[in-house]
Amino acid sequence: MSQSLFNPFKDLIFDEHFCFLSGDLTNENITVFPEWLMNHFKFGDERIEMMDKSKAYTYADLKLPCSAEVKKAFEELDVKVQAAFKKGFEGMEELDQELLFQWTGRMVYGLLYYEMVYERDRLLKKGEEFKLSQTLRKRFGYFHLMLQSLIEPISFKGKKPWSIAVFPLKYSSDIFSYRDDAINLMFSFGVNGFGFVACLQDNGVIGEKQKELLDKIEGHVLHPVQFEELYARFHYSDYILQYKPEYNIESQDSGITIEVKTADKLPVFGLWDEDIFAQLLSNYWQVYGIEKEDILQFQKPPLSFLENPYTKDFIDPESIKLPF
Template identity: 30%
Template sequence: MIDLTLYDPFEKMQFTDTNCFLCGTIITTEHRAPVFAEWLQDKYNLQNKELLLLDKSVSTFSQLSIPCCDRCHTHYLLPLEADVQQAAENGVEGLRALPPKRLFQWIGKMYYGSLINELIKEANPLVMPEYAVSEDPKMLGKFRSFYQVLQSLRVPMEFHDFLPCSLFILEVAPTEDNLPFEYQDELTTMSFSVKLGSAAIVCTLLDNGIIRRALGKLHQITENKPLHPIQLAEFKARVFYAAYIFSVVPEYFIRPVKPEDDHLVLDTLIDDVTNEIFNPWDMTAYAHMLEEMLKPWSIRETEILQNPAQPLSFILDADNNFKPMEHFAKQV
């Protein structure tokens, strides 16, 4: 008989090095799984690349790991990584051919792995974070909802007519691309991006695809175009900012389970009657987000907002059509 019982670590705030992150089984501190898979570290030589955590401590890609029992590691994580590794070997087309639910699980595992490290560290931080995740009931509720759908990695689960995220898979032109790997995440807005060679994945978790629909035209005109790295940076800024102003948290409901069922079916509901889906767009806040993404090109907020009615764009021309770009030359 298939066990369809979900694990909920948030009920007792069970975030320790001795509970498997995926099923809650009691384990020893030696039972760990890498947040970033070994194939990813090997392919892009990430082992000693540094990561700054919220408590200001520094980790590396190879050091960042999560408590994980042997069963979950063997039966769920390794097959997931094998699927994504095989897809990534075929670039953009390979990743687009992978079931979106599988990519959601892969991204979710890395995102949640980073979150778990933050929650464990908050029990004994190097420097207390300005905004402790474990002390914010709203954020904990959001993470709890996310963990419910991430359990699809362990418990057979069907999402009925929705995917719990917005996924964008983009192609990066090789001409001025000198970063084979790039990773960014934003814990509170649940935004994520990872670049694997010429393929870039940008994702907003726990929005049920709403941001993908909201940015439909932008996605449509960029989906089959090779983007200059600066265009990819702008695309990420638009997605990350949309996640920043996204103001609702979906609720998920498990349909009653019958004795013969071999999987769970989840429905979803978003309260768009009493709540606005997005907070108002603030051009200055967006410009600040874009400035952060454009740091490698030293483009400042004043330049972005030179025409406040139409902020600087490398993707769209004045008529909102795609602007092909092979080379970037900064205007003096």
């Protein structure tokens, strides 16, 4: 990893006077979730809980310290994403995936930042030292470096370090749906018109694992229950992922190049356990009243709204009678 750029995970620096991205001293800040998005869907006053459920914030209160340069860069990125957002699926699909990675990365990193600060302060009150495993330091440090591509001459060579899938989606016009797993660097986003799922540091292997399904989806407008199932498949695939993403990083006068290292050992994924997956999926489908027992029934294949369990044909979204 480049030694010249700020890496907060090296010395666990999460301070309100240091820009979260560049490390520059600052008194300015930026919201974790873009203001235009919170205003459009009116969720700024809604509450979000930390992972252990013992502390909550409003979305609008989640802010990251940032320099004027970083704030300007994200504002310019927001203009591009908002313009694409207004065009719906076509606009978002045409958006460069690196921009979508940076835009999504701001929110995922922001939530991760708050988890780090919360855990540090919790341990400090107990007189204990805040520690992070070397594995997580390395993983989060790579993610932070990639996010700095917004403000630094950082380029990605060959295979991208992420899996991002964008597709048409049908929701009621006033609904904004998102899920995140900041520790595992995952995010899903859905509104009327389009949705996307993102694994921000899987080196593209989860997208490859789900490619056959993604090919079937192409040309269809997903029902929300299908969107939830797709994210559940990405999320569980990340859970059983068995290798640590590694990179070749070269620093030159012209900038930094990041290249994905190919995994040497196979299989990359562990065993897919239908019982565990059904539990995860039932959490996503609870709004439809679908329980784990409905997904796994004796002598029947697992319930799916994406593929016919017998023929593996894609299920036409228009045939699904559940509300959207």
